[in-house]
Amino acid sequence: MNTLRERLVAEPERFEFGAVPMHQFDLARREFFKILGAGIAVFAVAKDALAQETAPGSPSFHSEESPKEITSWLHIGEDGMVTGFTGKAEMGQNIRTSISQTLADELRVPFESVRLVMGDTALTPFDAGTFGSRTTPTMTPQFRRVAEAARNLLIGVAAKEWNVPPEGLVAADAKVTHPASKRSLTYAELARGKTLAQNLPAEDPITPATEWKIAGKPLPKVDGRAFVTGNHKYTSDIRLEGMLYGKVLRPPSFGATLVSYDDSAAKVMSGVTVVRDADFIGVAAPSAHEAHKALDAIRTQWKEVPQVSSKEIFSYLKKNAEPSSNERFRHQKGSLEEGLAAATHGLEVTYNVAYIAHSPLEPRAAVAQFADGQLTVWTGTQRPFANRDELASVFHMPESKVRVIVPDTGAAYGGKHTSDAALEAARLARAAGKPVKVVWTREEEFTWAYFRPAGVIEVKSGIASDGKLTAWEFHNYHSGMSAIETPYDVANQLTQYHQVPLVLRSGSYRGLAATANHFARETHMDALAHAAKMDPLEFRLKNLSNARIRAVLEAATRSFGWPRKKTQDGQGFGLACGTEKGSCVAACAEVAVDLASGGVRVVRVVEAFECGAIVNPDGLRNQVVGAIIQGLGGALFEAVEFENGRITNPHFATYRVPRFRDVPEIEAVLLDRKDLPSAGAGETPIMAIAPAVGNALFDATGIRLNDLPLVPSGLGKG
Amino acid sequence: MAMQIEVNGKRCAVSYPPDTPLLYVLRDELGLTGTKYGCGEGQCGACTVLLAGAPRRSCQIPVSAAAAKPITTIEGLEKEGKLHPVQQAFLDAGAFQCAYCTSGMVMSSVVLLQTNANPKREEIVQFLQGNVCRCGTHPRIIEAVQHAAKMMQERAR
Numbered sequence: 001m002n003t004l005r006e007r008l009v010a011e012p013e014r015f016e017f018g019a020v021p022m023h024q025f026d027l028a029r030r031e032f033f034k035i036l037g038a039g040i041a042v043f044a045v046a047k048d049a050l051a052q053e054t055a056p057g058s059p060s061f062h063s064e065e066s067p068k069e070i071t072s073w074l075h076i077g078e079d080g081m082v083t084g085f086t087g088k089a090e091m092g093q094n095i096r097t098s099i100s101q102t103l104a105d106e107l108r109v110p111f112e113s114v115r116l117v118m119g120d121t122a123l124t125p126f127d128a129g130t131f132g133s134r135t136t137p138t139m140t141p142q143f144r145r146v147a148e149a150a151r152n153l154l155i156g157v158a159a160k161e162w163n164v165p166p167e168g169l170v171a172a173d174a175k176v177t178h179p180a181s182k183r184s185l186t187y188a189e190l191a192r193g194k195t196l197a198q199n200l201p202a203e204d205p206i207t208p209a210t211e212w213k214i215a216g217k218p219l220p221k222v223d224g225r226a227f228v229t230g231n232h233k234y235t236s237d238i239r240l241e242g243m244l245y246g247k248v249l250r251p252p253s254f255g256a257t258l259v260s261y262d263d264s265a266a267k268v269m270s271g272v273t274v275v276r277d278a279d280f281i282g283v284a285a286p287s288a289h290e291a292h293k294a295l296d297a298i299r300t301q302w303k304e305v306p307q308v309s310s311k312e313i314f315s316y317l318k319k320n321a322e323p324s325s326n327e328r329f330r331h332q333k334g335s336l337e338e339g340l341a342a343a344t345h346g347l348e349v350t351y352n353v354a355y356i357a358h359s360p361l362e363p364r365a366a367v368a369q370f371a372d373g374q375l376t377v378w379t380g381t382q383r384p385f386a387n388r389d390e391l392a393s394v395f396h397m398p399e400s401k402v403r404v405i406v407p408d409t410g411a412a413y414g415g416k417h418t419s420d421a422a423l424e425a426a427r428l429a430r431a432a433g434k435p436v437k438v439v440w441t442r443e444e445e446f447t448w449a450y451f452r453p454a455g456v457i458e459v460k461s462g463i464a465s466d467g468k469l470t471a472w473e474f475h476n477y478h479s480g481m482s483a484i485e486t487p488y489d490v491a492n493q494l495t496q497y498h499q500v501p502l503v504l505r506s507g508s509y510r511g512l513a514a515t516a517n518h519f520a521r522e523t524h525m526d527a528l529a530h531a532a533k534m535d536p537l538e539f540r541l542k543n544l545s546n547a548r549i550r551a552v553l554e555a556a557t558r559s560f561g562w563p564r565k566k567t568q569d570g571q572g573f574g575l576a577c578g579t580e581k582g583s584c585v586a587a588c589a590e591v592a593v594d595l596a597s598g599g600v601r602v603v604r605v606v607e608a609f610e611c612g613a614i615v616n617p618d619g620l621r622n623q624v625v626g627a628i629i630q631g632l633g634g635a636l637f638e639a640v641e642f643e644n645g646r647i648t649n650p651h652f653a654t655y656r657v658p659r660f661r662d663v664p665e666i667e668a669v670l671l672d673r674k675d676l677p678s679a680g681a682g683e684t685p686i687m688a689i690a691p692a693v694g695n696a697l698f699d700a701t702g703i704r705l706n707d708l709p710l711v712p713s714g715l716g717k718g
Numbered sequence: 719m720a721m722q723i724e725v726n727g728k729r730c731a732v733s734y735p736p737d738t739p740l741l742y743v744l745r746d747e748l749g750l751t752g753t754k755y756g757c758g759e760g761q762c763g764a765c766t767v768l769l770a771g772a773p774r775r776s777c778q779i780p781v782s783a784a785a786a787k788p789i790t791t792i793e794g795l796e797k798e799g800k801l802h803p804v805q806q807a808f809l810d811a812g813a814f815q816c817a818y819c820t821s822g823m824v825m826s827s828v829v830l831l832q833t834n835a836n837p838k839r840e841e842i843v844q845f846l847q848g849n850v851c852r853c854g855t856h857p858r859i860i861e862a863v864q865h866a867a868k869m870m871q872e873r874a875r
Contacts (some may be wrong), residue, residue, distance in 0.1 A: 092816025227817035230752015230792035237751035359854045360755045361818040410818030442757035593820040629854025652761035660843040663856040
């Protein structure tokens, strides 16, 4: 897969995010007001903003060395409209709404007078990307800080106007009031004719969650109407004057190299531009069907190379692990030998996790335009600034001449970090001298995007006769380090991550390896509970002192009615829990197995989730329920199959995703901890569902399933 | 001679070849981008339109086969600034996340409610089985369809 982009740009993130580019945003204030008009502006300078993006335990990219970074800002216009700016992208996780709520709340203005400019490298502050559940924990306090500073600035303007001390003034309901003289001026009136700007050092937010008025409420999605009418323009909906449609010629298999090439028939087609640049072959034409025809007319021959298949992937991963002494990948405590010697029961199990695909419903897409020495690209990416940098590097342009704009996107789930479509559209646009749109087909999306990596996880453990864990050894090969460490109390443990060179192009996915690691750990814990002849809940609580996990576990089991009595054959109940990215989750599942056919149905799921103070309970519920349903796919049947360098199930007809019939009765129990900072919620709710379902299947049948997906074709007869 | 199709009550000239899937004519030639490309294989339902009132995957229908029948797209549901009850119900229920599947879900649901004014949950599930929502908003979509059914029944009274 040695294509243009892979030779010219850095390898995409693989598992966790260690390397974060450093940038200093440098938009002159005069420039800022020229774009936005007069008014009042506040810039937040957060010294720790970048440091927070790096994975825990990674080498220090630390705040002390990083430049002062403007990470968010807002503008209050002469019409009183408040505009917030953030480099984050909206992809269905509903942060446009939740951030707007936070801004309105802290600025004391109606929700309707706030709008957000997001993911536009020319207008918004630098941002490393929308991933890692970082939007809520970083953007919420930052916007509160800028809003608070703006309020104080407005109070200052009013105080000067009235020649009174600012201490007696109150900012509320979009105006500043002087109660003593009953005078008031609206924010709009105060902003009129001003070009006031203020920088703001990082400070703690001032309004505690208990006093939120607009944040914390289940407000509906901003611009919801544009989505139900079809009016919202996703990247793939953009049409520019004279725009061409681009298609890329893909090799027949991964690693194939071009042997012969003949584009003579395609080149002579009317309005068609053909580009061959190293291994990149693409066409642009006035319509999609003409682009297809041109692509079909290009004759190529390829030399293919042997490739690993999905049938042998797990033994391959195990065999090809890189010897590593990297302490970052290893956590050790106590003595495993002593722990195992003290055990009355021991257990050793290997768990396998298949590759899965994000398959967001809007495939990768980009529209690129070169005009007046500037490249503008609209693309649905989670990393607009990284995309900009890659475009600048590939086209040898200064970053200031490249602008990336992210329209609210048709989902990503961690799958849209890279700039593939952006580079392809831009390469074609440059050759054609016209704007070009590239929209990947579903098959391209399933084949040439990247995947959640497969993995092998080996767990060896011991428990004492009272059910206390005495030893815990956990090795993850390839799938990743997220949530790799056990939250349970165990004195003797060894946890290690083993890198393996990539087989398929792999990268981020909702929750990263937290799902794989929780599947292995929570399945193993269930098997240990069974070995100890203890109830799975009781066994976990016995080994768990983390109060937040205990709380979600107790909340989920209470709503579920744990322990449940079986009322029919094939019925089973299971649970799982865990913590990651500052939030905690516990899930209980009920399954029904048709013992004659082996058919499996998930009947009911109760999941409790806690992510600190809830910013928007309605949006949060959507995320939690969505994660449960998406998680059911990877739990039950999703798996990328491959052979001879080809994905053999690159269609929705062969790669099964959850559909309406797969959806159980779902209850999401949201714990609102107003005393804790708000954590992100896009990822963690996905990670308990697979082990909960697997444990329920064991309860139903006595069959222990240790691989994901659990039942790609049912349990089998008998 | 240019082919014509009737979309949302308007006659539109089409210059694309007759075997072009209707989806591309709607989106690229007529600019009706509310109808989405999700798979191009008739497997996801994002491109669902009404062809003479029946739900059809517009990625699977050559435009020539649509020439003689009235076509309704998501853009044709709103009347005089008023949302169709199904659109209103999706909005009220917050039955979307990324919302890329919403057009197809709404169009399919409109047909369901035309043929079955008061569908049971299982009937909704059955009818929408061919529509993919990757964000996992299914329970709210079901809720929205039930809510729309109620609104439409009240309106009919």
